[in-house]
Amino acid sequence: MARILIVEDSPANMMLVETLLESCGHTLFQAERAPQALDIARREQLDLILMDIQLPGMDGIEATRILKADPRTSGVPVVALTAFAMKGDRERLLQAGCDGYIEKPINYIDFLAEVAAIIERADPAP
Template sequence: MTTILLVEDNDMNRDMLSRRLERKGFSVVLAMDGQSGVEMAASHAPDLVLMDMSLPVLDGWEATRRLKAAPETRHIPVIALTAHAMAGDRERALEAGCDDYDTKPIELPRLLAKIEALLGAAPSAAEAAP
């Protein structure tokens, strides 16, 4: 089963999106802040990370940089989720190491298409191992 790590500090957003993803057949692991997200990615080895960018403790920008810098998590695709659809935010997310970018409110069909595209392109953990 495909595992998605959802890093989201808003209870309502986290609950709604995790339930919708589980109904689509994904296993969902939850983290409430960026630091927990980095730790959960290392311990759970998810297939993909959905990263809110406005997070407490460690923001999504820095959490993504740390995921992409660590050998054990750098291969995991990260999709930035943000309500801040400002000019330059997509580029900023990609520069931080995100593999894609999506805006809130989440449109599930659009997000699912991005997830499927990245999972189809992502190497398996065995292929990503040094």
């Protein structure tokens, strides 16, 4: 199973994502703010980071840029987990370095399928 960092400042959203991912057996790390997420990402061997974009202080876009510029974390897929659903938002987030985009509110079946696909792409079986 994968080691996943969830970066989310909403307790309700954190609980939902955590419950879904734990049901699949993943090991989870949590951060409510970007600086905390950067520390965890540098310290842990992660397979995936689910990044809320609208975080207080440093937003998820800036945190993603920092992660992608750091050799210790640049290879970890970062997926935007966001309520941004306006035309052009997906492209803007992908240009900022996100490896994927999942809209909130999440559909749990689509969410778990997307997470599984991203993990598989990042670490293909031999």
